[in-house]
């Protein structure tokens with residue numbers, strides 16, 4: 079029995095019970111009232127009868143009769159008691175049914191007891207017994223309540239039976255009717271509702287007999303219609319809510335990813351790391367199974383994998399792509415490059431494009447069920463960075479939000495990549511700048527700046543630990559000559575080789591630096607003087623080993639100066655200066671050796687510095703002057719020329735020899751302005767002498783290598799000659815052998831330029847340097863000047879004699895004039911004259927003279943040639959000869 083039926087039955091039962099119960103109650107009340115009425119009638123009739131019948135017996139005091147009469151009336155069940163209260167006689171005549179068992183009580187002394195006994199009995203009928211208008215007594219007939227109770231009981235039982243019967247019948251009838259009319263249709267309705275589907279048509283609704291149920295069905299139908307509408311709307315709203323929730327969460331995810339990426343961009347300093355992390359972020363955000371960042375070379379279409387991310391490598395296994403699959407993808411990428419647009423591609427389509435191509439099918443088969451998004455990140459320098467995202471085809475809806483997200487990522491990446499590139503470029507140029515700032519570009523050794531920095535660290539460490547440190551200043555002897563003779567390239571190769579050798583003999587904690595052209599500095603931390611001497615010795619030996627540079631076998635030597643910390647200085651600059659001074663000492667002592675710094679050297683190096691400073695002010699300060707040394711012909715003893723020699727008298731330092739300050743002027747570059755000043759001064763002097771009517775002389779002026787290398791030398795000399803008005807043939811420029819041998823071809827060009835102007839050229843100090851005989855002819859100089867070092871020992875040294883003779887002989891063959899300098903003795907003079915030397919210069923004739931002394935000398939030159947020599951005809955004759 080279902081709930082509805084149960085509730086229906088219960089309600090029916092309650093209804094029936096209520097209806098029948100209330101009807102029964104009313105009926106019961108009616109029966110009781112009727113019974114009560116009958117009882118009262120019976121009592122009243124009995125009371126009335128007794129009031130009549132008792133009149134005589136009471137009048138007559140006939141108690142028996144009275145009792146009989148009472149008894150006869152009391153035989154009725156409906157009467158419980160009859161009490162006759164006599165007026166004249168004290169006492170009552172009563173008949174009490176219950177208690178006395180129907181016995182008659184004639185008299186009761188106490189009437190109050192009777193009253194109390196029947197006080198609650200309302201069923202009482204009273205009548206007066208009167209005779210001849212005289213009240214004889216009062217009859218009280220009490221009804222029997224039990225009669226009413228018994229009637230009620232009987233009636234109730236009947237009623238109950240009747241009720242039950244009615245109930246049963248009514249119930250059954252109602253049940254049947256209700257079941258037919260309500261329950262069964264409701265059941266049908268329930269079954270229909272239970273089996274109802276939204277797609278069911280309203281026509282399929284069960285037909286109801288009852289109007290109400292039909293109306294209910296109609297209402298239900300309306301309701302379902304409205305419900306369906308509401309449900310559809312709710313579903314639509316829910317779907318929309320879900321969609322916007324998903325969109326919001328996706329957007330949130332996107333923005334979180336973008337934030338993550340922005341942070342990454344700020345942090346990451348490495349392009350590969352950035353691409354790997356951004357590929358992962360894009361793949362995770364877009365829930366891709368696989369993401370690959372490719373680099374596609376647009377020229378040859380070669381591809382390179384830059385980054386790979388896979389959701390679950392073990393399950394998907396898509397990452398196990400072969401190079402061939404990458405190539406296949408690259409082919410599809412190229413059209414994208416022109417548009418910079420993204421493109422989606424179904425794996426199935428990809429396969430279809432290569433139908434019949436078994437290998438491609440195999441390679442691309444891994445994408446068969448996928449949807450691929452090809453998204454170009456950047457094209458730079460002909461290289462495309464392409465992101466390929468892979469999702470299962472059924473899931474893959476590349477939404478506009480996703481593409482916008484990728485666009486944002488791309489923007490971020492562009493900024494990051496350009497920043498990184500800029501950073502890398504800057505870092506590279508900084509590294510390069512740092513390298514250039516700290517390294518010697520030729521040898522790669524630390525330069526002086528880095529040496530200074532390292533040395534200050536090492537010195538502060540030595541100071542803290544009370545240790546020692548040695549600084550070795552190494553200068554390659556005559557390296558300039560190698561450079562000049564064989565060219566800079568050979569010189570550079572030699573330096574690189576020497577650097578390697580030096581480095582090979584040092585410990586890890588030592589530092590080898592190149593501080594200048596041919597100068598190296600070695601710092602030896604923790605080394606004492608003995609150790610420094612030992613290392614210096616090793617380095618000297620290393621340098622002197624034969625060097626094979628290209629086709630040349632070179633042997634060079636080095637001069638090493640050593641300064642010790644703390645004895646020779648407690649800062650780098652002092653140690654450096656002192657090691658340099660020590661090295662100069664080695665140079666002065668003949669090169670190829672090692673010297674430790676002494677305090678005497680310190681004084682020299684201080685003077686060196688002082689000279690450089692003073693020389694700068696010497697020209698303006700009119701401290702310079704020029705003296706002239708006569709040059710005499712050995713043919714006739716005539717004065718043929720003068721060599722201009724510079725003199726410097728410093729107000730404080732006094733006279734400074736050119737032998738001291740000229741090398742300093744050369745090394746400091748001051749020789750160029752100083753030399754130019756001398757040239758002008760000498761030319762002007764020559765013009766003055768000629769103007770004064772003196773014998774025309776050829777004025778010889780020294781030209782240093784630095785002047786000779788000067789680009790506009792020829793023009794500068796021509797300019798001075800023109801300005802001062804001296805004939806070019808009256809000027810002779812003396813070039814040292816080293817100066818012309820530096821760049822022979824360039825030297826030849828310069829010399830040709832000077833010669834073309836008519837200027838005479840002399841090679842000075844011939845025989846002391848790298849005599850490049852092969853070039854000597856090409857130099858096309860007019861004169862060879864035999865160095866005084868050969869002349870000096872002519873009388874004692876056979877070698878010198880041989881050299882001088884050979885030089886004279888060679889010059890003759892080359893059609894050059896020879897002049898010997900530093901001739902002091904008659905013996906030297908005789909030897910030179912005998913062997914055909916053309917001219918001499920030396921103390922034997924005169925020391926360098928001031929202009930006025932020179933004029934006096936020129937007026938009366940000494941006759942020193944042996945008797946028999948042709949007589950001199952003065953400077954004019956000599957000039958003529960020379961010309």
Ligand SMILES: Nc1nc2c(ncn2[C@@H]2O[C@@H]3COP(=O)(O)O[C@H]4[C@@H](O)[C@H](n5cnc6c(=O)[nH]c(N)nc65)O[C@@H]4COP(=O)(O)O[C@H]3[C@H]2O)c(=O)[nH]1
Pocket residue numbers: 707722723724735736737740753756780781782842843866899900901902919920921922926
């Ligand atoms: N012992 C000795 N010495 C003699 C004798 N005859 C000449 N001398 C000295 O020998 C040097 C000759 O000059 P130098 O070889 O060109 O050598 C010159 C030259 O190389 C350089 N010099 C001098 N003045 C100039 C100049 O104006 N320009 C350049 N570039 N160098 C100059 O300084 C060097 C030295 O010049 P000075 O001291 O004037 O020394 C001069 C001269 O005084 C002699 O018989 N005995």
